[in-house]
Amino acid sequence: MKKQTTIHDIAKMANVSSATVSRVLSNSGYPVSKELKERIQRIAKEANYIPNMLGKQLKKNTSQTIGVIIPSIINPFYSSVIFGVEEIARQNGFTVIVCNSLQDPSLEEEYIRTIMEKQVKGLIISSISTNKEHLKQLIQMGLNVIAIDQKIEEDNINQIEFDYHKAGCLATRYLLEHGHRLIGYVTSKLDRPSRRSIYEGYAAAMKDAGLKPLVVESQTDEVYNAITDFDTGKQLTKKLLNQSPRPTAIFACNDMMAFGVINELSRCDIQVPQQMSVMGFDGIDVGEMIHPPLTTIKQPDYEMGKMACKMLLDMMNGEDSPMFDITLQPKLLERKSVMDIRSEQ
Amino acid sequence: MKKQTTIHDIAKMANVSSATVSRVLSNSGYPVSKELKERIQRIAKEANYIPNMLGKQLKKNTSQTIGVIIPSIINPFYSSVIFGVEEIARQNGFTVIVCNSLQDPSLEEEYIRTIMEKQVKGLIISSISTNKEHLKQLIQMGLNVIAIDQKIEEDNINQIEFDYHKAGCLATRYLLEHGHRLIGYVTSKLDRPSRRSIYEGYAAAMKDAGLKPLVVESQTDEVYNAITDFDTGKQLTKKLLNQSPRPTAIFACNDMMAFGVINELSRCDIQVPQQMSVMGFDGIDVGEMIHPPLTTIKQPDYEMGKMACKMLLDMMNGEDSPMFDITLQPKLLERKSVMDIRSEQ
DNA sequence: TTGTACGCGTTATCAG
DNA sequence: CTGATAACGCGTACAA
Numbered sequence: 130m131k132k133q134t135t136i137h138d139i140a141k142m143a144n145v146s147s148a149t150v151s152r153v154l155s156n157s158g159y160p161v162s163k164e165l166k167e168r169i170q171r172i173a174k175e176a177n178y179i180p181n182m183l184g185k186q187l188k189k190n191t192s193q194t195i196g197v198i199i200p201s202i203i204n205p206f207y208s209s210v211i212f213g214v215e216e217i218a219r220q221n222g223f224t225v226i227v228c229n230s231l232q233d234p235s236l237e238e239e240y241i242r243t244i245m246e247k248q249v250k251g252l253i254i255s256s257i258s259t260n261k262e263h264l265k266q267l268i269q270m271g272l273n274v275i276a277i278d279q280k281i282e283e284d285n286i287n288q289i290e291f292d293y294h295k296a297g298c299l300a301t302r303y304l305l306e307h308g309h310r311l312i313g314y315v316t317s318k319l320d321r322p323s324r325r326s327i328y329e330g331y332a333a334a335m336k337d338a339g340l341k342p343l344v345v346e347s348q349t350d351e352v353y354n355a356i357t358d359f360d361t362g363k364q365l366t367k368k369l370l371n372q373s374p375r376p377t378a379i380f381a382c383n384d385m386m387a388f389g390v391i392n393e394l395s396r397c398d399i400q401v402p403q404q405m406s407v408m409g410f411d412g413i414d415v416g417e418m419i420h421p422p423l424t425t426i427k428q429p430d431y432e433m434g435k436m437a438c439k440m441l442l443d444m445m446n447g448e449d450s451p452m453f454d455i456t457l458q459p460k461l462l463e464r465k466s467v468m469d470i471r472s473e474q
Numbered sequence: 475m476k477k478q479t480t481i482h483d484i485a486k487m488a489n490v491s492s493a494t495v496s497r498v499l500s501n502s503g504y505p506v507s508k509e510l511k512e513r514i515q516r517i518a519k520e521a522n523y524i525p526n527m528l529g530k531q532l533k534k535n536t537s538q539t540i541g542v543i544i545p546s547i548i549n550p551f552y553s554s555v556i557f558g559v560e561e562i563a564r565q566n567g568f569t570v571i572v573c574n575s576l577q578d579p580s581l582e583e584e585y586i587r588t589i590m591e592k593q594v595k596g597l598i599i600s601s602i603s604t605n606k607e608h609l610k611q612l613i614q615m616g617l618n619v620i621a622i623d624q625k626i627e628e629d630n631i632n633q634i635e636f637d638y639h640k641a642g643c644l645a646t647r648y649l650l651e652h653g654h655r656l657i658g659y660v661t662s663k664l665d666r667p668s669r670r671s672i673y674e675g676y677a678a679a680m681k682d683a684g685l686k687p688l689v690v691e692s693q694t695d696e697v698y699n700a701i702t703d704f705d706t707g708k709q710l711t712k713k714l715l716n717q718s719p720r721p722t723a724i725f726a727c728n729d730m731m732a733f734g735v736i737n738e739l740s741r742c743d744i745q746v747p748q749q750m751s752v753m754g755f756d757g758i759d760v761g762e763m764i765h766p767p768l769t770t771i772k773q774p775d776y777e778m779g780k781m782a783c784k785m786l787l788d789m790m791n792g793e794d795s796p797m798f799d800i801t802l803q804p805k806l807l808e809r810k811s812v813m814d815i816r817s818e819q
Numbered sequence: 820t821t822g823t824a825c826g827c828g829t830t831a832t833c834a835g
Numbered sequence: 836c837t838g839a840t841a842a843c844g845c846g847t848a849c850a851a
């Protein structure tokens with residue numbers, strides 16, 4: 130394992146100063162005679178020169194890196210987000226550090242600290258922590274932050290929001306329009322703003338229709354995990370089926386949970402959608418692959434990632450911080466898990 | 475945006491030399507009087523000192539970072555791998571850079587270059603590129619590499635392999651044991667060793683049973699994308715159904731494709747598993763969530779990630795390079811998509 | 820157009 | 836035990 134060649138090595142080989150080498154090899158645009166330039170480039174190539182970014186970054190006080198903190202990459206929704214982020218980052222010469230917070234505030238904080246130590250100046254975060262003081266302080270120190278998915282109720286943190294409330298309404302109204310009156314809502318613990326908003330959207334739409342909400346909420350504060358949502362969906366469905374009168378439609382707070390709902394119904398020999406309609410929330414790809422294909426709300430994941438990264442890069446380029454929030458709009462993906470039961474009534 | 479506090483700032487505040495501050499704040503173990511130590515720690519805390527890793531790394535010539543290059547994080551298999559890698563990395567104070575190669579050799583090379591420039595000394599890669607010369611050269615320069623998933627036919631690259639051949643056999647034998655004789659195999663393009671091996675395992679098992687393989691191979695060299703595999707599964711199933719006599723079971727080269735198979739069968743009103751058995755390959759979580767739950771081969775993704783990361787860290791700690799390959803063994807996940815048809819014959 | 824010399828923040832070596 | 840100083844690799848005033 131021999132030492133890497135540096136600009137000084139090349140300088141010696143070319144009998145010039147390292148300054149000149151630097152100017153050529155960093156494409157600084159600083160004037161260097163053409164012949165010398167070409168000679169240096171040739172020598173660098175032959176010597177297999179690989180620049181050491183650490184030196185550069187230390188000097189310029191900027192790592193070409195952005196950090197992304199999300200609950201878990203196992204969740205397809207977040208892996209799509211990252212996919213979008215990474216695409217834009219790469220196109221702009223940036224590299225992405227991925228951090229799974231596992232919904233654990235202390236892990237989240239640990240990661241933010243690491244990010245800062247690595248001189249990462251840009252962070253995209255779906256934050257779980259309620260104490261934003263720390264984050265605000267780091268922003269003072271030059272960190273640029275874009276919050277996605279989970280709203281951060283603070284100034285000078287740009288947000289990419291999603292209109293969860295409207296989405297909850299939209300889904301519920303769709304069910305109502307298809308003749309459903311008894312609509313159950315199954316949800317994981319309502320301890321985060323996004324989840325609350327969906328619920329409130331559902332409740333509002335029900336109220337508008339003069340109907341009573343029928344909610345089953347998971348109480349366990351589970352560690353994050355895809356299969357957990359699935360199991361939760363099954364559990365909550367069991368509870369819901371014990372209610373009387375039984376609902377004719379079930380609305381789940383995310384697609385994974387909706388899969389659990391469908392699975393449990395199928396285990397109980399209840400046909401979807403003939404005997405029970407199911408509505409999901411997220412719009413992940415696999416929803417299209419199950420039977421029946423899941424009618425759901427599309428939350429633009431990939432696009433959200435791309436947009437967040439673009440905004441972040443703009444901020445870091447000091448585009449005079451436009452400081453505006455974006456709110457993405459929900460879209461209903463009409464597939465096959467909801468039946469129109471108006472004719473039956 | 476004020477400048478960050480450095481050890482020099484703290485040195486001034488404490489009226490000591492920056493060397494002493496460094497010794498205390500880096501937990502070097504170097505002897506410093508207890509009172510001084512505590513004073514420096516207190517001042518650092520008050521001044522909100524955040525160490526600058528770039529300086530440290532430049533000095534020590536090692537970034538506490540590992541790179542992971544995989545085809546696409548959208549694929550649940552790879553996101554599980556990364557999840558495992560990241561867990562071990564975090565526990566050891568390392569950070570993970572994620573790179574989606576999209577099955578594009580030039581993108582892969584670009585990422586490897588970036589990795590090197592960032593002084594990343596450890597790389598976990600599912601390589602698509604056929605030219606390993608470049609990689610070998612970088613290993614000479616101190617890069618540590620663990621190859622996963624895709625075998626790299628070179629010395630001094632540690633591998634975590636998976637016995638694809640045996641897995642292909644295992645799946646096929648299972649179908650045979652359940653009375654199937656006409657077993658179709660649908661696969662994406664056989665242009666990679668792993669895919670070839672599964673195919674060969676299937677073919678060998680069929681031959682052992684005195685049966686003729688029935689293979690439908692996708693010809694399109696698609697860009698990587700989860701939904702593509704699903705669609706491919708549908709297309710290939712259509713082709714297979716035109717064969718006569720029709721197979722009684724279909725074995726797909728990955729789970730996503732198996733979902734496509736099931737979906738297409740369902741569209742043609744062919745019941746799974748009553749009228750047609752389906753076997754997948756991968757063992758991703760959602761396989762359990764669809765109807766019927768997919769019988770499949772479990773390829774240990776999460777464990778593979780954890781193991782790869784452990785091996786890599788050992789290598790980087792210069793554990794005298796044990797230089798051995800690990801071959802993970804397949805396991806059959808028996809669920810509900812395969813029916814025993816022996817009684818019918 | 821090219822070279823000299825210093826600093827980015829940190830650790831390591833060598834004196835004291 | 837503590838301090839001064841020289842690196843690490845690079846970019847950049849300033850000088851020539």
